[in-house]
Amino acid sequence: MKKAVSSILITALAFMAIPISGLHVSAESIGDIEKKINDLEEEQSGLNEEKSNLEGNRKDTEEKLNKNKSDQNNVEQEINSIDEELSTTQNDINQKENEITETNNEIETLSNKINELTDRIAALKEEIEILEDRIEKRDALLKQRLRTIQQNGGDMKYIEVIFGASSFGDFISRSSAVNTIMDSDKTIMEAQAADKKELQANKKEVEANKEEVEVKKVAVEEKKNSLESQKDELLALENQLKDQMQEKETLMAQLEEEHQDLEEYKMSIEDEQRVLNDQQKAITLAKQQYEQEKGKLEQLAKEEAARQKAAQEQAAKDKSSESNSSSSDDTGTVASTPAPSGNGTFIKPTSGPVTSHFNPNRMHPIHNVVKPHNGTDFGKRSAADGRIVAAADGVVSTAGTLGGYGNTVMITHVINGQTYTTLYAHLSSISVSSGQTVSQGQQIGVMGTTGSSTGVHLHFEVHPGGYKNPANPLNYIN
Template sequence: MKKVASSILIGVLTLMTVSTSGLHVSAESIGDLEKKINDLEKEQSGLSEEKSNLEGNKKDTENKISKNKSEQSSVEQEINSIDEELSTTQNDINQKENEITETNNEIETLTNKINELTERIAVLKEEIEILEDRIEKRDALLKQRLRTIQQNGGDMKYMEVIFGASSFGDFISRTSAVNTIMDSDKTIMEAQAADKKVLQENKKEVEASKEEVEVKKVAVEDQKKSLENQKQELVALEGQLKDQMKEKETLMAQLEEEHQDLEEYKMSIEDEQKVLNDQEKAIKLAKQQYEQEKGNLEQLAKEEAARQKAAEEKAAKERASQSSSGSSGGSSSSGGSETVASTPTPAPSGNAIFIRPTSGPVTSSYNPNRMHPVHNVVRPHNGTDFGQRSSADARILAAADGVVSTAGTLGGFGNTVMITHVINGKTYTTLYAHLSSIAVSSGQTVSQGQQIGVMGTTGTSTGVHLHFEVHPGGYKNPANPMNYLN
């Protein structure tokens, strides 16, 4: 019969033993395959449960993303409202500042006017002093003349002066002199009255003007204080609005960061769902291959049993023929076959079940608490990094026989290959990240040592290297790869 390849998932199975009569099938091999098939069915059940949990996590994350978007929309509306109010407040502040500037100009004008009036009052005071001195002297002169007139009989004195003339010429001269004196007295009295009137009017005018200006200045200064108080209130409101704006912008930044984290988490869930789907396909394929191997072994067992039965029947006939002849007395050697127990291929010692995926040197070890070289935060380094010294190191090899579950871009890993292995009844996933190119496709079976890609620096990477991970029991169970490498 045509031999079915079993190297895809578990290595070489020893199926046969050698005897003198031909192939002898080991029943234990069939039992081993049945156990491995049962183990795969358990893996399938576990994957189904994990896929269900992931779907629940995805829906929960989508709800959180929807809620986050709603909150972002609400905060954005609040920010726009605050921004409008802030703009209005700033315009009001500018208007108040303009009004305060105009008021200051008005106060300055009034102050200058008051100063002018003050200076005018000072000048008037000097004029008043001169007028008062002039009035005082006139009052004294008039009093003196009045006393003289009273002592000399009033107007009769002027008559005596006139009629006492010695000649007509003297009469004319005396009459002119008397008129002059009388006109002078009249002028003095009129000037006296006019000066007093001017003095009173000037004092009244200046004092009224000054009082009016001072009242207006007080009113303008009160208006200025009111404007300054209004400005202070607006400035305080502006400060509150800026604080609110800062809080809302901080909240928006947090929501945006949370949204990004949720989107990344959703993508990681979707990536993980894809990995699980691919892994499920790989396990299904492995199960089919095991079942085919089991069918082949069962067929071989039937054929072996038929051969043994035929050999036993032939030997029995020969023994019967020899017994019936009697005379021959000869003896013949048995034609039966000697059974040799099968010996399975020994597994590698310890956990060393994978070969190194590259000949390059280790540049970064497995570390659950490593500082990420790009993001500068503590993030687990769930694998081992291998560098490149020569072109030969760039060849990336399958660490063991298996089925490619993922072959493509995977988030920060860049170009990534993931292979599902079933070794000694246990499932493993190996991951090869940051490849520059991929040489296999999803669902493809690969052999240990087969080239699957070329080392690169795709995804989140600081240089050309291979990031290699080992996940016993399936993806999302990282372990130190060096514990599994030969």
């Protein structure tokens, strides 16, 4: 927003320096001052309008800042929620991995057990073959015994053997032999039955165990497949959450950058408001000086009128000639408001060398983005270069900290009817104050590196027509 500083201010201050005693004052000169006062009032009105617009921009920026902060809070809550969900998902993934590991161990155990049972079945096959051979031989023996018994009439032959004894001792011997034979037959039959039972039991047990283990192994493998499927789903969810997290973090970074830009814009608005306030103060001071000058001119006009009246009365009394009477008015010429000081050019504000030129498309050395460089930078080779002077006569409109400019002085000049604003930034110290009149070459501060600066230097700007109209300073410096 353009900040127009009154050219009348410089004219007024320059006019104050002109001796006014002894001048022939006319109504025209008073009218000129009244016009200048009206111009200042119009300029004050324009500044008030600019201030009102700036205040509207400031409030709008405040609303945007509040909305940005609210958006940041919402995004931060979403980030925290996603982070919690991501943490839970990662814990679930770890749990599934542990379960899968346990299931793999269980599968390995069951596989080992199946291998053991397989080995056991192989061993039982050998035992079964032995038992089957033993049973087969016993079957043959028993069949032979049964045929013998059948051929000999069954148990009757045993009675004949017993009762065929020739003596009691022979009877006992024969009875004992028969019992032995019968016990042997019984033992063979019992062993045969036991072997058959054991054979069936072993086969049944091993086959049942193997089947049970194989069924369990299938169930565990299905469980493993289910766990791996769940893990894949959790990994997909984790990737989705990470993508969401990245999006939210990117959004948060954008909001933070926007917030910073809004803060800087708000600060620039506040700086502009301060500059306008300083300009209004300067205009008020100029109006006061014009009013005082107007009063002096009016007083001089009265005194001049009284003097002329007295001279005319004295001339009438002396009956002087008309030519002599007219010669008494030879006291001076009509005065008009003098032109402001200045020869139409600026001097260098420092003896230091140029280190960076005016460039509307320069890459900013700190922010690393393309930003206009609205002035010329001067470096410091010696202590003398650090002395910063006013480029022309003028009035200080701003003297203080100004955003990224750091310690800054702004001076308003009127040269050949043209208004200019010069800006001197990054000063280490300031030796003038707002509203102060300065002369060309007068020291206003010392070169420094305050604000957004990469080293000691002076950033110098020239704004024809008022602030916010930057032009190449080297086009205006002798």
